[in-house]
Amino acid sequence: MFRLIIYALIAIGAWKAYATYQARQQQAAAIQLLINEPRARDIDMGRSVNPSKPKYQCDGRTHCSQMTSCEEATYFIRNCPGTKMDGDNNGIPCERQLC
Numbered sequence: 001m002f003r004l005i006i007y008a009l010i011a012i013g014a015w016k017a018y019a020t021y022q023a024r025q026q027q028a029a030a031i032q033l034l035i036n037e038p039r040a041r042d043i044d045m046g047r048s049v050n051p052s053k054p055k056y057q058c059d060g061r062t063h064c065s066q067m068t069s070c071e072e073a074t075y076f077i078r079n080c081p082g083t084k085m086d087g088d089n090n091g092i093p094c095e096r097q098l099c
Contacts, residue, residue, distance in 0.1 A: 055075070056072055056075040056076065056079075058076070058079060058080035058081075061076065061080075062076075062080075062082055062083045062084045062085070063084055063085065064085050064093065064094035064096075064097045064098060065097070067085070067093075067094060067097075067098060069098060070093075070094065070098040070099040073085055073093040073094045073098055073099065074092075074093055074099070076093070077091075077093040
């Protein structure tokens with residue numbers, strides 16, 4: 001009898017874990033649907049959806065001498081890891097050269 005109770009508790013625990021897993025999967029799917037919905041709605045209504053290509057992209061450059069503008073250096077310092085362009089950590093990169 002004791003074994004039967006133990007097996008029942010294990011089964012109930014597994015069922016609860018599976019139900020929690022399913023709920024999280026459905027929530028993630030709903031969030032993804034909400035994220036994609038405006039774009040799908042624009043396509044359905046015949047509007048052109050032109051996702052803008054980022055002006056800059058992280059490509060390994062880390063120093064001010066590799067930048068061409070203050071705007072580019074600011075993008076790199078905000079979005080790319082390992083940059084070495086803000087010596088005083090005030091958020092303004094390349095103060096002596098570009099900004």
